[in-house]
Structure formats: C-alpha cells, structure tokens
Amino acid sequence: MRVLLTSWGSRGDVEPLVGLAVALRELGAEARVCAPPDEDFAALLDRAGVPLVPLGPSVRSVVSGAKPPTGKDGFRLAPELVAARFDTFTEAAQGCDALLTTGLMPAGARDVAEKLGIPYVYACFQIYGLPSRHFRPGQRPGTPSPQDETDLTVLWEQDAQRVNALYGEPLNSHRAAIGLAPVDNVRDYVFTDQPWLAADATLCPSQGMTNLDVVQTGAWILPDNRPLPDDLVAFLDAGTPPVYVGFGSMASHAPKDIARVATEAVRARGGRVLLARGWAGLASIDDADDCFVVGEVNQQALFRRVAAVVHHGGAGTTTTAAMAGAPQVVIPRIADQPYWAGRVVELGIGAAHLDPEPTVESLSEALATALDPDTRTRATAVAGTIRTDGAAVAAKRLLDVISRDRAPMSG
Known part of the structure; x- marks a missing residue:
C-alpha cells in the first residue's frame, strides 16, 4: 500500500x-x-x-x-x-x-x-x-x-x-x-x-x-534516539538542571527581548538557563557560564534533564515536555497555544503566562509555580498516563x- x-x-x-x-x-x-x-x-x-x-x-x-x-x-x-x-x-x-x-x-x-x-x-x-x-x-x-x-x-x-x-x-x-x-x-x-x-x-x-x-x-x-551533543551534556552535568527556554518555529511571534527577560528571571530564581536558538534566534545576553544555547536537539532526551520548560505552547512541545515529566511555563502567542496553556494549568503541571510580553518579574512568578516540588510531582504522575x-x-x-x-x- x-x-x-x-x-x-x-x-x-x-x-x-x-x-x-x-x-x-x-x-x-x-x-x-x-x-x-x-x-x-x-x-x-x-x-x-x-x-x-x-x-x-x-x-x-x-x-x-x-x-x-x-x-x-x-x-x-x-x-x-x-x-x-x-x-x-x-x-x-x-x-x-x-x-x-x-x-x-x-x-x-x-x-x-x-x-x-x-x-x-x-x-x-x-x-x-x-x-x-x-x-x-x-x-x-x-x-x-x-x-x-x-x-x-x-x-x-x-x-x-x-x-x-x-x-x-x-x-x-x-x-x-x-x-x-x-x-x-x-x-x-x-x-x-x-x-x-x-x-x-x-x-x-x-x-x-x-x-x-x-x-x-x-x-x-516520532521516536528520537539521537544522543545529546557532548558540549550540552557537559553543561547539564556541570550544575543543577537548567530551565529550558525556546519558541520553536515562532519567529516574529516570539516575545520581545525574551532571551534577556528569561535569563534574568531564571537567575532571579537561582537557576541556570538553556536557550533554544529556534527561528527567533535566541542568544546569550552575556558570557556567564550559567547559560547555554542549543540548536536543534533531541528534546525527548533533553526535557528529562531540565528543571522546567518555558515555551510558546505548541502541541508538540507541550506533549514532549509532558511525556518527560518536565514542569512547564507556557507563554501562548497564537492559534491553539492558549488552549495548551490552559490544559497545563488544569492538569497542575505548570503555569500559563497569558500576557504575551513577559517581564522579569512576571516570568519569575510563573517560574515559582513551575519549580515548586508539588508541580514536579504532578508532572511526573501525568507523564505516566501519556501514551x-x-x-x-x-x-x-x-x-x-x-x-x-x-x-x-x-x-
């Protein structure tokens, strides 16, 4: 056939x-x-x-x-x-x-x-x-x-x-x-x-x-069996699990100045940050060693090693993060993304940042929910239900x- x-x-x-x-x-x-x-x-x-x-x-x-x-x-x-x-x-x-x-x-x-x-x-x-x-x-x-x-x-x-x-x-x-x-x-x-x-x-x-x-x-x-790049593994092994920040195929739709806002918000929470370059071209705001930038990688493997996933709320990213048991912060931009943000909140596996232009303070507040141990526990439980x-x-x-x-x- x-x-x-x-x-x-x-x-x-x-x-x-x-x-x-x-x-x-x-x-x-x-x-x-x-x-x-x-x-x-x-x-x-x-x-x-x-x-x-x-x-x-x-x-x-x-x-x-x-x-x-x-x-x-x-x-x-x-x-x-x-x-x-x-x-x-x-x-x-x-x-x-x-x-x-x-x-x-x-x-x-x-x-x-x-x-x-x-x-x-x-x-x-x-x-x-x-x-x-x-x-x-x-x-x-x-x-x-x-x-x-x-x-x-x-x-x-x-x-x-x-x-x-x-x-x-x-x-x-x-x-x-x-x-x-x-x-x-x-x-x-x-x-x-x-x-x-x-x-x-x-x-x-x-x-x-x-x-x-x-x-x-x-x-x-689509099963992904690719190993993570050596330099990424070295970054992951060098400290606490980082917060992943990425907006996938969002280019002009990505929040303004999101790399700076996210980096400062994660640092305010005492965390490390992992920026996904994506079509928005996210890049480090300085040379500090608590930030790493990745291109296209195996998210199925990566999301099992992060503290939380900050993203736009696409169906694929939401599902991959949920499968990995990673708490999420969804910043919806267009189309179905507000729906997925709502589901993340309803399931107790993360937070929705409904203002499309986050500030350091507002994103830090959303991260407080995602990084709460109870959210991680719930995300782990939900991961076990996903087929x-x-x-x-x-x-x-x-x-x-x-x-x-x-x-x-x-x-």
Whole structure:
C-alpha cells in the first residue's frame, strides 16, 4: 500500500506526519510526505528516511518578517496554497491508496483525493479549530464577528464564512478545472464528519467537546534516539538542571527581548538557563557560564534533564515536555497555544503566562509555580498516563480504511 501524507505549517505540523510515516513503514506500507521546503523539515524527513515532496513556499519565508503576518498576508497565501496543493498532490498522489492531510486549512487535498477516487482523512493536533458547542472559534483573517455576539452557533457559522472568503473562490476554480462541482462550505468539506485527532487523551480530551465524530488516535510521536551533543551534556552535568527556554518555529511571534527577560528571571530564581536558538534566534545576553544555547536537539532526551520548560505552547512541545515529566511555563502567542496553556494549568503541571510580553518579574512568578516540588510531582504522575503508540494506532487504522475501500461490494 502507498499513502500520501500532507501538511503545510510549522514543525509541529510536520513532525507528527513523519512519525506516522515511520509507523506505516513498519506495517509494510510506503508513505511519502508533502511538506514545506524548509531546510529544517527536509533534514527531519531525511533523518527518518521518509521521501519529501516540496509543497508551496517555505514557512520560514512567510513568518520570519520584521512583524507577524497580517490578514492581508493570509489572503495572499490562501490561493497560493490551494494552487500548490492541486498541482503537487495531483502528481504526488498518483498510485496512492489514500491521502491524509493536516496543517493550515488544507483546502485542495480532499478535492484531489475525490478526483482520484481514493480515501481521504483530515487529521488535527487539537480540538481548537473544530466546531463546538463549548467554545468560540479562533481568529482568522477576514471580517471579525461582532464583539457582542455570544451565540456559538452563529459564531461558528461566521467562522465558516471567513474560511469561504479565504479559500472558496480559488478552491472552486480549481475544482471546476478538473470537472468537480463547487463546494459551498469549504471548512466542513475539509474537516469531514469524522476528523482524526492526533493528540493524547490526557492532554487533550475530546469527549463531547466538538460537534463532529472525532476519532482520537493519540499523539503521533516520532521516536528520537539521537544522543545529546557532548558540549550540552557537559553543561547539564556541570550544575543543577537548567530551565529550558525556546519558541520553536515562532519567529516574529516570539516575545520581545525574551532571551534577556528569561535569563534574568531564571537567575532571579537561582537557576541556570538553556536557550533554544529556534527561528527567533535566541542568544546569550552575556558570557556567564550559567547559560547555554542549543540548536536543534533531541528534546525527548533533553526535557528529562531540565528543571522546567518555558515555551510558546505548541502541541508538540507541550506533549514532549509532558511525556518527560518536565514542569512547564507556557507563554501562548497564537492559534491553539492558549488552549495548551490552559490544559497545563488544569492538569497542575505548570503555569500559563497569558500576557504575551513577559517581564522579569512576571516570568519569575510563573517560574515559582513551575519549580515548586508539588508541580514536579504532578508532572511526573501525568507523564505516566501519556501514551506513545498514537502513530501506530493511526497507521493501522489508515490501512484498515484502505482495505475497506478496496473490499468488493456484495450483492
């Protein structure tokens, strides 16, 4: 069997697909991944031995400007991604038995699968964007809902309208070009009635939270067996466990002056600091030996050796820290990150710093919660509940979907 896996988004949108691709390979299936052509992602797929088919512009080129992308940028990007998906998937999905997609509103994926007559699966890494009777939709480019509107049904209808405004015209234009009828509701067509949720049930419970029939597989974790660099190990061995500070693929979205603020806040607590360079380019503020800067490393191993993890609240980082039993301080910036910050607090495994621009004093206060021994005890307990077989569960389910689709009709 051959499967096409697709995503356009940050590393947190791409790495789980690599984990799923590896799990599919272990079951004897061939998987290829369509993902943005960023060097980081290419290296990730190469390390796992998974073929990469470049999709659209690099994410870094979109998010690494002096300021975060605007609504106008969103309206320019949407038709570009739709066109890229039709062009790329039409060729890449040839000979494939299924197409699974995730990431930034993947309009164009189901359409190619429909044209080719193969099963389509939409997967997400949190419930944040799925229509719900319990929470409001997040922000999208386009006309915002009125401030005084509280009816969730109305708000989610307006969310669907915003998706149509972004993707409807380019999507239906490409559908017409390949002989498909237009789609009235792009969001619901992309999501399907039964989306898959690639998130751990402890960290992201889904029961009754969305209007859709969600299939929760567990998080798709790519095992990382790489040793930590020698100089990093030497730093870790030289003193007490440091506080890790990193913002992953956040570039222009990272808090202003966060390296200085975090370093001084950690020092105020008598700790050492480990800065992850990331796309924000975090760097040491001085030459003191209580601070170390790392590039791309094995977080699964590293987080088991830190006092706490300060981060933006991406699904991947939140899950990796929780698996390691590391207390967390989440400084949410965009999208689903406030949701993960809330879950960290609800589970008692850390603190949420909801002000997007922390000060030394405010971050020090959040660290007081994370570094409390009771928080470490709770984080250790939660770590024992998190399942690591989500990719294997999803891989088996996907192959079952293909087998059912191939089964001859009786009659």
